[in-house]
Amino acid sequence: MxxxxxxxxxxxxxxxxxxxxxxxxxxxxxxxxxxxxxxxxxxxxxxxxxxxxxxxxxxxxxxxxxxxxxxxxxxxxxxxxxxxxxxxxxxxxxxxxxxxxxxxxxxxxxxxxxxxxxxxxxxxxxxxxxxxxxxxxxxxxxxxxxxxxxxxxxxxxxxxxxxxxxxxxxxxxxxxxxxxxxxxxxxxxxxxxxxxxxxxxxxxxxxxxxxxxxxxxxRHYPKAIYNVKANNMYQLIKSLNDYEHNHSVYPFGEYVHYTDRRTDFNPKELLQYLESNNLSAIEIEPTVATIEDTFMELAK
The missing domain is CATH 3.40.50.300 (P-loop containing nucleotide triphosphate hydrolases)
Structure with missing residues (x-):
């Protein structure tokens, strides 16, 4: 040793x-x-x-x-x-x-x-x-x-x-x-x-x-994580933070890394919610967790 x-x-x-x-x-x-x-x-x-x-x-x-x-x-x-x-x-x-x-x-x-x-x-x-x-x-x-x-x-x-x-x-x-x-x-x-x-x-x-x-x-990251993108990053982050089902919201380059509290999360629901907040050009795609995501989760 x-x-x-x-x-x-x-x-x-x-x-x-x-x-x-x-x-x-x-x-x-x-x-x-x-x-x-x-x-x-x-x-x-x-x-x-x-x-x-x-x-x-x-x-x-x-x-x-x-x-x-x-x-x-x-x-x-x-x-x-x-x-x-x-x-x-x-x-x-x-x-x-x-x-x-x-x-x-x-x-x-x-x-x-x-x-x-x-x-x-x-x-x-x-x-x-x-x-x-x-x-x-x-x-x-x-x-x-x-x-x-x-x-x-x-x-x-x-x-x-x-x-x-x-x-x-x-x-x-x-x-x-x-x-x-x-x-x-x-x-x-x-x-x-x-x-x-x-x-x-x-x-x-x-x-x-x-x-x-x-x-x-x-590998131990406990939740499904999504890349979310829209025409207005500031409004996107604010809307995601205000979303009642969010578990975590973190800026990550040109995307926001989003996780949901629910195990049966449906991205279409989130899309409709973001559109109702006057956001456009919305992208929601599953992604893999990074060490930074794991750190932020453990540090919460």
Whole structure:
């Protein structure tokens, strides 16, 4: 077991950031912690990387207790915080050499681990880190987190604010790192990224809602779900929310995801209701649930 968390709770004065959190991450697994801002993801990461101490509970990382053996954990893990935290007045090369020196290694010694990532930023090795684009900062931070060949890699919302192409490239890099035997725990507010993990934990208000594979979590969605579209999105959402039989109504791209309280729901009834609310060009089609739908249902 690479990460083991047992009944972890953490409070900041009157705010309960984490409430009785328990789960395990297998060695070599790519595990996702999925939830919105303020759900408790960063607090949990800081406890696991020995930057915070929990009020209650225990945890181990790479076989070491996060309190008693914190020095061993710091040598065994890589941590990429959500906010870019490298030295912005140092160049790319200087940052990388600095972090290698801290861990008593060299860039050359572990170059095989970062090669696929570093070749993309090498043309900018003499540029100051503060002058890099968001995607390049992300790649540099990942290189620095990997330079000492960690057993476990913690990535706290690594793709927030990064363009879609860089996000895709980043997840491809994570898959390659996983093949090298590194255990990866990544947090993200993006539900579409959850599908790229082996298993995920959905977290909201400091509580774990569900833990399973992305496929199993979607499969457990309890109701039939429909894509609904009309000529006026604002009026459509208002009308659906006012409909006496609605169970849930959520905007989803150009559609609204709708579920009904009744087991014998007839879309024709909903069509007639929407037409009576002066809506036109109405489309009502069954669709499959997503992780986002499941999260919203569990969080209700």
């Amino acid at each position: 690479s990460i083991s968390i047992s009944h972890i709770s953490k409070s900041y004065k009157k705010v309960n950031a984490l409430k009785d959190i328990s789960f395990e991450v297998e060695a070599g697994e790519l595990f996702g912690l999925i939830g919105p801002d303020g759900a408790g993801k960063t607090t949990l990461f800081r406890i696991l990387t020995t930057l915070l101490i929990a009020n209650e509970g225990t945890a181990t990382v790479a076989g070491f207790d996060v309190v008693v053996e914190y020095k061993n954990i710091r040598k065994s893990v890589g941590y990429m915080p959500g906010k870019f935290s490298l030295y912005q007045d140092l160049t790319v090369a200087e940052n990388l050499n600095f972090f290698a020196t801290i861990f008593g290694t060299t860039v050359e010694e572990n170059y095989d681990l970062i090669k696929d990532i570093y070749v993309q930023i090498e043309p900018f090795k003499d540029r100051r880190a503060g002058k890099l684009s968001g995607g390049m900062k992300q790649k540099l931070a990942l290189c620095c987190a990997l330079i000492h060949k960690p057993k476990v890699l913690f990535l706290d919302e690594p793709t927030t604010g990064v363009d879609p192409v860089s996000r895709k490239e980043f997840w491809e890099m994570l898959k390659r790192l996983q093949l090298k035997g590194i255990t990866i725990l990544v947090s993200t507010p993006y539900m579409d990224e959850a599908a790229l993990c082996d298993r995920i934990a959905l977290i909201q208000d400091g509580k774990i809602l569900e833990i399973d594979t992305p496929e199993a979590i979607v």
